[in-house]
Amino acid sequence: MASMGLIFTSLAAVGPFVPEWGQMRPFVGELVLMGTIVGVLLSAFWGRRSNAVAGVVSLAGLMLAVVGLLLVRPTEGGEQFRGMLVSDHFAVLWKILLLVFTAGVVLMWFSTTRVSMHEGDGPEFFTLLLGACLGMCLMGSTSNLLMIFMAVEMASLPSYVLAGFRKTDRVGSEAALKYVLFGAATSAVMVYGLSMLYGLYGTLQIGELARRVDLGGGVPLAVAMVGILAGVGFKISAVPFHFWCPDVFEGAGVDVAAFLSVASKGAGLTLLLRILMTIGHGLGYAGSEVLTSLAVTVGVMGAITCTVGNTGAYVQMNMKRLLAYSSIAHAGYMLCILSLVVRGGSDANGVMANSAAQALLLYLAVYLFMNLGAFTVAGLVQRETGGERLEDYTGLGRRSPLLAVCMGAFMFSLVGLPPFAGFGAKVYVMWKLGANGSWWWALVAVIGVNTVFSLYYYLRVVRVMFMVESEKPEMVVSPLGGGLALVCAVMLLVMLVAFEPVLNLTGRYAKLHLPRSVPTGQVVAGGL
Amino acid sequence: MGLLLSITIFLIMGVFFVFIAMFAGSFLRPRVPHPEKAAVYECGENTIGSNWVQFDLRFYIVALVFLIFDVEVALFYPWAVAFGNAVALAKELGVDVFSIRLVAVVDMLFFFGVLLVGFAYLWRFGYLDWVRSAATTSLRVNYRPGIDPRQEARTDRVE
Numbered sequence: 217m218a219s220m221g222l223i224f225t226s227l228a229a230v231g232p233f234v235p236e237w238g239q240m241r242p243f244v245g246e247l248v249l250m251g252t253i254v255g256v257l258l259s260a261f262w263g264r265r266s267n268a269v270a271g272v273v274s275l276a277g278l279m280l281a282v283v284g285l286l287l288v289r290p291t292e293g294g295e296q297f298r299g300m301l302v303s304d305h306f307a308v309l310w311k312i313l314l315l316v317f318t319a320g321v322v323l324m325w326f327s328t329t330r331v332s333m334h335e336g337d338g339p340e341f342f343t344l345l346l347g348a349c350l351g352m353c354l355m356g357s358t359s360n361l362l363m364i365f366m367a368v369e370m371a372s373l374p375s376y377v378l379a380g381f382r383k384t385d386r387v388g389s390e391a392a393l394k395y396v397l398f399g400a401a402t403s404a405v406m407v408y409g410l411s412m413l414y415g416l417y418g419t420l421q422i423g424e425l426a427r428r429v430d431l432g433g434g435v436p437l438a439v440a441m442v443g444i445l446a447g448v449g450f451k452i453s454a455v456p457f458h459f460w461c462p463d464v465f466e467g468a469g470v471d472v473a474a475f476l477s478v479a480s481k482g483a484g485l486t487l488l489l490r491i492l493m494t495i496g497h498g499l500g501y502a503g504s505e506v507l508t509s510l511a512v513t514v515g516v517m518g519a520i521t522c523t524v525g526n527t528g529a530y531v532q533m534n535m536k537r538l539l540a541y542s543s544i545a546h547a548g549y550m551l552c553i554l555s556l557v558v559r560g561g562s563d564a565n566g567v568m569a570n571s572a573a574q575a576l577l578l579y580l581a582v583y584l585f586m587n588l589g590a591f592t593v594a595g596l597v598q599r600e601t602g603g604e605r606l607e608d609y610t611g612l613g614r615r616s617p618l619l620a621v622c623m624g625a626f627m628f629s630l631v632g633l634p635p636f637a638g639f640g641a642k643v644y645v646m647w648k649l650g651a652n653g654s655w656w657w658a659l660v661a662v663i664g665v666n667t668v669f670s671l672y673y674y675l676r677v678v679r680v681m682f683m684v685e686s687e688k689p690e691m692v693v694s695p696l697g698g699g700l701a702l703v704c705a706v707m708l709l710v711m712l713v714a715f716e717p718v719l720n721l722t723g724r725y726a727k728l729h730l731p732r733s734v735p736t737g738q739v740v741a742g743g744l
Numbered sequence: 745m746g747l748l749l750s751i752t753i754f755l756i757m758g759v760f761f762v763f764i765a766m767f768a769g770s771f772l773r774p775r776v777p778h779p780e781k782a783a784v785y786e787c788g789e790n791t792i793g794s795n796w797v798q799f800d801l802r803f804y805i806v807a808l809v810f811l812i813f814d815v816e817v818a819l820f821y822p823w824a825v826a827f828g829n830a831v832a833l834a835k836e837l838g839v840d841v842f843s844i845r846l847v848a849v850v851d852m853l854f855f856f857g858v859l860l861v862g863f864a865y866l867w868r869f870g871y872l873d874w875v876r877s878a879a880t881t882s883l884r885v886n887y888r889p890g891i892d893p894r895q896e897a898r899t900d901r902v903e
Contacts, residue, residue, distance in 0.1 A: 254858055257865045265869065339865070 239296050242303030243357075244284035245311045249350045252277025253343050260339040267330060267338025271322055274342040278319040278349075285312050294729050299421050300363050302490075304729035306573050307357035309722070310486045313580055314356070317478055318349045320588045320700065325471045327697030328595030341381060345475065348374040352483035355451075359422040359494045359731070361410045364487065368406070368447055371483055372399050375476060379468040391460075391467025398460045402450035409443020412436055422491055423731030426498020429506055441510065444491065445517070451484030452547050455521040462528070465540035470598060473536055474591035477543040482580050485550050488514070489576055490728060492557040497730040507558055512655070515555030519662040522548025526666050529673045535594045535604045538673065542630055543587065545670060550579055552659045553645055556652065574726035575648050578719065582629075582641040582711060589704030590626040593619050596697045601688070609677065611686035616693055620681045622701040627674040629708045632667050637711035637718075642667065644719070805871055809863075816859055823852055 240247060255277060256270050263269035285308055295302050322342070333341070351370030358364055376399060380392025414420060416436055417428040429437070446457060453461040465473040492514070496507045525545030532538040556572035594604060596619060601608045612620040629638030646663055649656045711718050784791045826833070827848050834841040866872055 250858070254861050257861050260865060261868060336869075 245281045248281035253346045256342045265336040270338035270342045275322045282315045300360050305725040305727040309725035310356040311353050317584045321475045324592050327694050329469045329471050344374040355483040356486040361420040378472045379464045388467040391463045395460045395464050402446045405443045406447025409440040412440035422494045426495040448484045448488045452481050462537045462540040465536045470595035477587050481547045511555045511558045518548045518551030522666045526670045533606050574723050577722040579641045582637040585704045585707045586629045592701045593623040600691045609680050610684040613682040616691040622705040624678050625705040631674045636708040640712050640715045
């Protein structure tokens with residue numbers, strides 16, 4: 217009974233948890249997603265497990281979630297559910313981007329993988345896809361150690377199954393097994409790091425924890441941070457943890473590969489950004505050794521990641537593997553962005569606008585369309601020719617001018633060449649990094665050199681499509697797939713022409729709610 | 745410190761006693777070596793084939809379903825205890841007992857409802873049937889997860 221008394225007193229300190237609509241509102245995206253998952257399963261009962269019905273239900277649910285999020289005023293956010301979740305501008309825009317992207321992946325499924333999927337597998341596929349999406353939403357809006365682990369696992373477990381969804385495919389099964397083993401190992405390391413942090417500072421809230429960092433940490437703190445970096449780095453496919461990426465992209469269906477290439481990496485990056493900024497805020501930014509060493513670590517990791525990604529892409533003859541290495545390289549660029557967190561500041565309410573958050577959101581918004589488009593074209597070519605090697609793209613300029621032109625646009629944008637938004641995003645990132653001076657110039661140089669290197673393998677695809685003749689027949693492209701690719705390409709053009717508004721929008725949303733400062737020495741009741 | 749010491753002594757003594765028993769036994773027991781004694785014991789039967797076999801996926805499905813309900817029950821216990829103590833909690837917080845109980849019931853029904861949808865899905869589409877055949881799945885969908893029963897029947901006949 218003594219423990220019951222303890223529970224009561226701790227409950228009394230924070231009040232009973234009675235969910236109210238006002239508290240739930242900022243999380244309308246997650247709530248709608250949960251409803252959609254149940255809806256997809258229920259649709260199987262009267263829809264005879266129709267794949268198309270499940271796809272339409274999930275598409276409708278994703279759209280509804282986006283609309284719901286657009287109606288939310290992010291200002292009403294802050295820490296909710298006793299600090300388990302945080303809602304702010306940054307999280308809202310990340311969720312909108314993620315949900316729009318997932319809706320794009322569903323559309324892509326309709327135009328590519330649908331034909332080859334067993335009738336009846338659809339409900340399960342979309343349940344897993346939406347479940348992973350839900351976990352990634354949560355990854356973008358938490359700074360609680362327990363929720364971080366929960367969210368990462370919630371995003372990972374369905375991803376493993378999705379990677380091996382084609383049960384009869386040996387390559388896919390091997391890739392899924394590799395993914396599971398890698399994921400299990402890194403999440404074990406991560407949970408070790410998290411438990412170490414809890415053991416050191418006695419709190420699960422990173423904001424609270426950062427205030428106690430000055431109490432000392434030394435080697436255990438460093439080990440804990442390395443553990444967290446391993447777990448998050450696995451989701452981002454940052455360099456020592458990137459080995460799963462090419463194999464999974466090759467073995468999994470093209471829609472799953474596209475989903476993982478943006479959603480998994482984006483979720484990991486948003487989570488890492490929030491962790492770094494919360495620590496920075498708690499420490500007060502003032503020349504903190506911990507924060508500087510973290511930023512340098514992330515920056516160096518980013519530089520190595522983009523270099524390894526680009527050099528790995530050189531020898532790839534398989535389109536999906538090439539795009540996998542390309543996505544590793546882009547994850548590296550985005551990791552470099554995160555090293556900007558050291559420069560920050562926040563107002564009295566703990567709301568912080570940050571150039572790192574803005575640059576990351578901007579880059580993700582552009583990257584989303586580039587990868588969605590490139591994978592859509594890869595999926596359409598695979599559907600029509602049955603191949604995904606570079607030879608299957610020969611003469612695409614004649615066989616399907618629309619797809620070839622779109623793919624050319626995506627490749628140019630992925631390099632970062634002018635008529636497309638990839639150029640704007642990359643230049644903005646380099647400019648922001650350069651504006652910080654000192655060792656950030658090294659990152660600018662690394663990104664610049666990498667861009668020059670990456671020209672070769674991206675433009676090789678363009679060369680194969682337009683300059684190598686082939687006897688292959690013309691391709692019939694489904695209007696939906698062609699339309700999706702065209703929309704992505706046009707979006708990339710529009711986003712460069714209207715770069716200013718896009719920049720302003722991401723700037724408006726680049727605000728993170730960080731826990732209010734508590735005078736040192738005061739212990740928060742129910743600080744768990 | 746005293747607790748740690750007694751645990752350490754307990755562990756050491758525990759390990760020690762195993763060896764004591766084996767050591768004493770080696771003096772007392774008769775020594776009759778026989779190749780049969782070194783053979784793998786499998787319920788008194790001769791072993792057939794290797795035990796490195798692939799387990800049927802159906803075992804895993806049953807294990808997974810069990811695990812889900814196991815976790816559910818684990819969550820039900822603290823909930824039930826808290827529900828029973830709602831009167832005391834309400835007195836302490838000065839709120840209506842009914843509102844606390846209502847929140848508790850709605851929370852749990854929501855959780856349980858989502859779980860039940862998944863369970864209904866498994867049941868309806870025959871994942872719980874040990875022998876999956878067209879007769880047990882009333883659906884006329886030309887799809888069976890896992891092994892095709894017809895193929896399975898054929899291999900049975902060969903053996």
